[in-house]
Structure formats: structure tokens, C-alpha cells
Amino acid sequence: MKIARFPFLALILLTSASCQPKNTPTKSVLVEKELVEHVQINPEELQKYETAYFASGCFWCVEAVFESVKGVKEVYSGYAGGTEVNPTYEQVAYGRTRHAEAVEVYYDPELISFTQLVQVFFGSHDPTSLNRQGPDRGAQYRSIAFYENDAQKKVITDYVLLLESKNVYDLPIVTEVKEFDTFYKAEEYHQDFEKRNPNNSYIRNVSVPRLNRFKENFKSYLKEEAH
Template sequence: MKNIKRSLLLTAGLILAISCQTKAKKGETAESGRQATAPQMEKEVPQDLSAYETAYFASGCFWCVEAIFESVKGVAEAESGYAGGTEENPTYEQVSYGRTTHAEAVKVYYDPEVVSFFELVQVFFGSHDPTTPNRQGPDRGPQYRSIAFYENDSERQIITAYMEALEEQRVYDRPIVTEVSPLTQFYKAEEYHQDYERKHPDNPYIQNVSVPRLNRFKANFQDFLKEDIH
């Protein structure tokens, strides 16, 4: 992969001109080192998110993706969940075992006066490898595939135009395999998954996969970060 920060910034100008797979049982560790332990405290959520716009993305382990988007200024909240499949009310055990057509995904609540949907698309592509089919880091399977969801035609055009620009500039050494799909349904994940990285800093998967991934994003996108994020 080439210099992603420089290439993505060039692409932004162009556009504007035109194994997270666990055994699924709480406490059981996966080959990748991920271990899902239910916390004792509930997720602290703003009381009213109705004034915010929403965006949906899937790019591997939702623990990692949630933490990345919550570091972005203008993002009020990010929720871990499941999307991209047809089964109703999927559970973590079903999705993580690959027993559904869903992917681990996040729902992002954001203030469009502070951060645009286009900038969230930049965050999405800049924080994972969109060239690896059914895989992100140590996590393998279609439940970890890359998907950019859209809720209207304007969002679809933003996503596809940005992908085309990335391909034209040869930002990646391999073709982008990200799915561009309409958002049909998002199922919020079990409460113990919400804010998992913050609540479980000593988890081996968090230390070895999630935190390094977040730190790479923060190093390349400093202008996108909230003031209290270091």
C-alpha cells in the first residue's frame, strides 16, 4: 500500500472538485486473541441522538471500527452491530461463527455541520484495508468483509466516486473489494460489545489489534480527531 495519508488527501481534493472471529461464547478466546467478556457496567449513551445524521460501515472487528469513528470530531456516538445480511435479529454467536450473511458493522451518529458524510467515507477507507476480501487483519470470514452502506443516492454517489478516485490514483496495490450496499436493516449488537475497547483495555485482542489499528488511524488523520483524543 502506498502513502495512504497523502493519497487520500489528494483524492479528497479531486472529489470535491468534481481472527476478530471468536468462538462466540463469552470468555472463550479465538485464535486471533479476541476474547468477549461481558462488562458489569452499561454503555453510556447520549440521551437524545435524534438530531444527528447516521452513517453505516463495516470494516472488520466492530470493536476496532467503533473506537475509530468515536475518535472523529463531529461524531456523537458509534454503535456496534450487524448489517448487510438477510437474517432477522442475528446474535453475536451466529454472526461470529459465519452462520449468517451479516457483517460486523457500526452505526455512526454525526453532526453534518462538523463532519460530512464524505469525510466519514475518508475515515472508512483510511482506517482499514479495502483490498482484502472477507478479511481484516487477523479476522477472516465474510462477517469481516468491507462494506460502505448508503441510505440515499447522494451517499451512493459519494462512495462510488471516492472509490473510483482511489483506483485511478492507484492508492492501493490491489483492487478495492469493498461492497457498496443500500442499508436495509441495522441490528444493534449485545450491550457488552458497546465501547468494548474503552471498557476492556487489558484484553489481548484490544492491546494487539484494536489499539494499534486506532493509533495508525490517529497518526494519519490528526486533523479529523477530537480535541481530547491523543
């Protein structure tokens, strides 16, 4: 599959908004009136699905991308890749931990494969950008493809080699291929943030354009309602 080269650096010029928190005592001020209620799914129902974990910048954007993909049942925003226990948004977003903003993807392997999710991951962000994605800078926004077993690791590494052999990107891929350890679910107000906050400046200027670029290049991967 040919992955289109997106003008990611243009995102910097669009807005000064950022996924990073402002110097405020509480993050609740970031959340507008909830227009979309987060649907709680019974954990037992999710047990029948497989999981995949990725980090590729602000998790608001990444969650929205994977939720648009057919075969994906649920996506949670959270933190992974570090060693600190029970990190908070403020700690991660200010670079006070070794975690990255990440997503937990529950998917039906009969409808979408792990290989296809890896394609979605690489095709929806810039894997050549070190510790940065769009206007967000810092190791907490680095690119990581997590694997839970040797088979998943091979899928990721083989796909990286394929991308490199086809010269899809002008710069070297810097994505970390990392064994999955623990995922810490983010605070509730981060879940479905794009749906809940359509008028947020970051969502309008960064997240939605990123999602739309993905949709344009992966039409066959989309849920019917995402078209």
C-alpha cells in the same frame, strides 16, 4: 487526500487472538471488569444527528476509530448487510448469517461531512482484503460502505474511483457499495468494548495499533480528547 498504505498483513503476526468467539457457552467471559461505563444517550437526542453505516472488520476496532472523530456523537456496534432477522453475535461471528459486523455512526453534518466519514472508512482499514481484516477471516468481516440515498452512493463510488485513479492501493478495492436496509444493534457488552477492556489481548495487539495508525494519518479529523 493521500491515504497512507498501512502494513495490514503484519497484524497476522502480532497475535493469535481474534474477534471471533471461542468455543464457550457464553460470551460474557470475554468481558473484563467494566472500567468504563457505557453512557446511555437519550434516543430523542440522537434524532437530531444524521447516520452512516460501515463494515470494515471487527466492530470493536471500527467503533473505536469512528468514536475518535470530531462531529461524531455516538457509535454503536452491530450487524448489517444480511437478511436474517435479529442475529446474535455467535451466529454472525461463526459465519452462520449473511450479515457483517458493522457500526452505526451518529454525526453532526455541520462538523463532519458524509464525504469525510467515507475518507475515515477507507483510511482506517484495508479495502483490498476480501472477506478478511487483520487476523479475522470470513464474510462477516468484509468491507462494506452502506448508502441511504443516491447522494451518499455517489459520494462512495466517486471516492472509490478517486482512490483507484491515484493508485493509492496496490490491489483492487473489493469494498461492497450496498444500499442500507437494517441495522441490528449488538449485545450490550460489545458496546465500547475497547474502552471497557484495555487489557484484552485482541484490543492491545490489533485494535489499539489500528486506531493509532488511523490517528497518525488523520490528525485534523480527531476530537481534542483523542489526540
